[in-house]
Amino acid sequence: MAARRKSVGRRVEGWKAKSWYKVYAPENFDKAYLGDTISNEPEKVYGRVMQTTLGEMTQDYSKQNIKMRFKVNNVAGDSAYTDFVGHEVTKDYLRAMVKRRTSRIDSIVLLTTKDGRKLRVTTTCFTINRADSSQAHAIRQAITDSVKARAAELSYEQFVKEMVLGDISREVFKLVKKIHPVRRVEVIKSKGIEASSVYAQ
Incomplete structure (x- = not known):
């Protein structure tokens, strides 16, 4: 005891x-x-x-x-x-965004901010009606170019704030709606990448 x-x-x-x-x-x-x-x-x-x-x-x-x-x-x-x-x-939110006879187009980009920090970002475009393969490719490329360009203009902290508050998504939306009717654009996921763990995409 x-x-x-x-x-x-x-x-x-x-x-x-x-x-x-x-x-x-x-x-x-x-x-x-x-x-x-x-x-x-x-x-x-x-x-x-x-x-x-x-x-x-x-x-x-x-x-x-x-x-x-x-x-x-x-x-x-x-x-x-x-x-x-x-x-x-959240997955529940994403499931609610997916509609029948529409397209979900994902773009996964490893980008570098103005101050040299790296971030892996997944941006998703939800269309109003189904996009064909050439339209999907054009949308994915427009997302990639836009997100990379904006990251190069901003510090890590500035980019992260614009990303999670929806400013990045709104700018991308303006671009991709010229390619195909779009219902919504969301940056659905991001991960800060430490220098030792960066690998080629």
Whole structure:
């Protein structure tokens, strides 16, 4: 029994030794509060990934379909600060966007922002009626060219903000609707690519 009491005491002592850290989004998302994480050492907080929705961050619950991921890259006192590492639109939302006798055209692009950071972006175009193969190819090429060009003009933080808030999609929509009637364009997924993990597309 004595040994058991000693073990319980160690667990309680270990828990008390841990501290809570408040985690915040980057400046381009107004350092929105993302939640708390616990650790016995600040160094162990680095690299942790926090997940939330854009709706929760902005208090705009029409954006609950956009899942956001941030990685801790700095700790100061009891605060932890993050970098954007990716987003994804929920599968339920995508299923609702697909209609019969229409086309879904995906473009997956590895792009580089003005400050040299890399991001893999999946943009999807939903047409009003079915597109033929040449139209689909032209739409995919227009998306690729537009997204790459915009990334080259903006910093990583600027591009990410325009991407998740829909500015990139609206600009692409204006281009592709000239090729074929389009119902919607969405950047449905992105992932920040570290230099060591970049590979040729």
